[in-house]
Amino acid sequence: xxxxxxxxxxxxxxxxxxxxYPMTFDEQYFNIGRLDRLxxxxxxxxxxxxxxxxxxxxxxxxxxxxxxxxxVVALVPFFLFPALIMTLGEIPVRFIFRKVLLVSPFAILVGxxxxxxxxxxxxxxxxxxxxxxxxxxVSILLKFALTISAALLLVATTSFxxxxxxxxxxxxxxxxxxxxxxxxxxxxxxxxxxxxxTRARDMRAFGVRGTGVRVxxxxxxxxxxxxVDRAERIYRAMLSRGFQGDIPSLRCSRMAAxxxxxxxxTVSLLAVLRFFRVTEGIxxxxxxxxx
Amino acid sequence: MSHHxxxxxxxxxxxxxxxxxxxxxxxxxTHGESVGIVGANGSGKSTLLQHMNGCLMPTSGTVMIGDLxxxxxxxxxxxxxxxxxxxxxxxxxFMPTVFEDVAFGPFNLGIDEKxxxxxxxxxxxxxxxxxxxxxxxxHLSGGQKSSVAIAxxxxxxxxxxxxxxxxANLDPKSRRSLIMFLKAFRHSKIIASHDLDMxxxxxxxxxxxxxxxxxxxxxxxxxxxDRTLLEENNLELPLSLQRE
Numbered sequence: 001x002x003x004x005x006x007x008x009x010x011x012x013x014x015x016x017x018x019x020x021y022p023m024t025f026d027e028q029y030f031n032i033g034r035l036d037r038l039x040x041x042x043x044x045x046x047x048x049x050x051x052x053x054x055x056x057x058x059x060x061x062x063x064x065x066x067x068x069x070x071x072v073v074a075l076v077p078f079f080l081f082p083a084l085i086m087t088l089g090e091i092p093v094r095f096i097f098r099k100v101l102l103v104s105p106f107a108i109l110v111g112x113x114x115x116x117x118x119x120x121x122x123x124x125x126x127x128x129x130x131x132x133x134x135x136x137x138v139s140i141l142l143k144f145a146l147t148i149s150a151a152l153l154l155v156a157t158t159s160f161x162x163x164x165x166x167x168x169x170x171x172x173x174x175x176x177x178x179x180x181x182x183x184x185x186x187x188x189x190x191x192x193x194x195x196x197x198t199r200a201r202d203m204r205a206f207g208v209r210g211t212g213v214r215v216x217x218x219x220x221x222x223x224x225x226x227x228v229d230r231a232e233r234i235y236r237a238m239l240s241r242g243f244q245g246d247i248p249s250l251r252c253s254r255m256a257a258x259x260x261x262x263x264x265x266t267v268s269l270l271a272v273l274r275f276f277r278v279t280e281g282i283x284x285x286x287x288x289x290x291x
Numbered sequence: 292m293s294h295h296x297x298x299x300x301x302x303x304x305x306x307x308x309x310x311x312x313x314x315x316x317x318x319x320x321t322h323g324e325s326v327g328i329v330g331a332n333g334s335g336k337s338t339l340l341q342h343m344n345g346c347l348m349p350t351s352g353t354v355m356i357g358d359l360x361x362x363x364x365x366x367x368x369x370x371x372x373x374x375x376x377x378x379x380x381x382x383x384x385f386m387p388t389v390f391e392d393v394a395f396g397p398f399n400l401g402i403d404e405k406x407x408x409x410x411x412x413x414x415x416x417x418x419x420x421x422x423x424x425x426x427x428x429x430h431l432s433g434g435q436k437s438s439v440a441i442a443x444x445x446x447x448x449x450x451x452x453x454x455x456x457x458x459a460n461l462d463p464k465s466r467r468s469l470i471m472f473l474k475a476f477r478h479s480k481i482i483a484s485h486d487l488d489m490x491x492x493x494x495x496x497x498x499x500x501x502x503x504x505x506x507x508x509x510x511x512x513x514x515x516x517d518r519t520l521l522e523e524n525n526l527e528l529p530l531s532l533q534r535e
Binding site (some may be wrong): 237239 | 387
């Protein structure tokens with residue numbers, strides 16, 4: 001299988017941040033495919049039942065979000081969860097980190113004004129007064145990093161279609177599931193189409209001319225029309241094969257003991273981290289050990 | 292056997308933008324015949340094929356498949372009989388993995404899971420793609436996509452097979468095995484293609500379509516060796532006949 005080789009090659013080694021030139025469209029595209037390839041791996045985490053992983057991830061998200069807005073300390077131990085999955089599932093840390101960084105502007109934008117709006121001092125750490133706004137900003141960032149990495153890890157260990165089928169079997173209406181499956185399938189076709197169009201433009205643009213906004217707007221228009229046409233052709237192909245409104249799914253995996261054990265372990269870990277002040281406990285324990 | 296009969300009678304079709312794609316097509320294909328459809332680009336070959344299972348409905352004229360007249364009511368039944376392989380495999384492969392895609396048709400026919408697995412297995416075996424079973428279509432090469440698209444239609448076990456440029460993306464070896472498969476396919480088949488050598492190899496009969504009409508209809512060997520007729524329709528002699 002090509003998975004290992006691709007993972008080992010890592011054409012994006014230097015990393016998004018340290019590069020001094022922007023990533024081209026093509027590279028971005030292959031980067032999407034990489035998340036996909038990670039999900040073909042053959043580890044204990046990948047073998048868990050998709051439904052269990054979906055439920056566990058959802059519980060994790062709900063637990064993390066349920067913390068009050070000034071909570072920082074109690075959130076830190078939750079990084080144990082993504083760290084464990086990353087290690088057991090052999091998912092490169094840097095890859096997930098980079099993806100989290102890529103979407104981080106959204107979270108930063110949400111919380112950036114908190115320190116200016118909420119200036120009441122709520123704590124003094126090592127003599128430095130810390131305002132409520134700063135705390136809630138850090139809290140937002142932590143929650144963001146936790147939730148996004150959990151979601152990415154779910155896809156990286158289950159594959160997108162796997163997640164879709166799990167959602168279907170957990171009772172999500174099939175209409176939504178079909179939409180998600182098509183999104184996944186044609187994301188790649190659409191990006192390839194875009195790639196071809198931009199390549200064709202660049203080949204005849206000779207530098208600056210022809211790469212302006214006006215041409216770009218037309219490209220978007222062409223892309224839209226092609227997409228509509230394609231949608232029609234796909235629908236015909238589906239009808240030709242007897243489509244009657246429901247996408248079949250044949251994957252009938254059963255929950256094994258390991259799956260239930262994993263779920264039980266996750267639930268108890270989350271409960272402990274949520275309802276007991278674990279960080280403080282560790283701190284107190286450490287203080288008692290010190291003379 | 293009348294259920295594999297295809298009869299077009301005076302079929303006209305106009306696209307919503309006003310293009311007259313078919314202007315009075317009449318022909319009749321009986322059971323077990325293999326018919327090649329050739330013609331210049333834009334002569335109406337693809338449009339014609341899409342009429343065979345009701346993807347497009349004639350503006351006027353009638354299409355009979357077996358003893359069924361093509362209408363809105365009969366399309367479901369007709370689609371069970373006629374399997375169409377479209378030109379662009381990306382349009383044909385819409386499921387997330389090859390297995391699920393090939394299983395899509397048989398599953399919709401109401402076959403149980405064991406039967407579906409068997410059908411998928413044998414269909415993929417015919418096109419020599421068994422090892423691609425769990426791959427997502429976007430990680431396949433163009434030729435592999437074409438082969439899997441063919442498998443997805445074979446798996447439905449159609450009475451009539453209609454193919455639109457089936458060999459366009461295939462390497463010579465895959466093309467050869469497709470030809471072997473088509474020769475072995477017992478039921479009626481209709482192939483629209485510019486690959487005249489393949490048509491000569493697979494089809495006994497050949498229709499030349501020009502400007503939305505049937506320009507010529509006869510045995511492939513006779514039609515495909517008629518240099519003037521072919522050149523009038525932007526075609527040329529098949530390579531295998533050029534040497535003779």
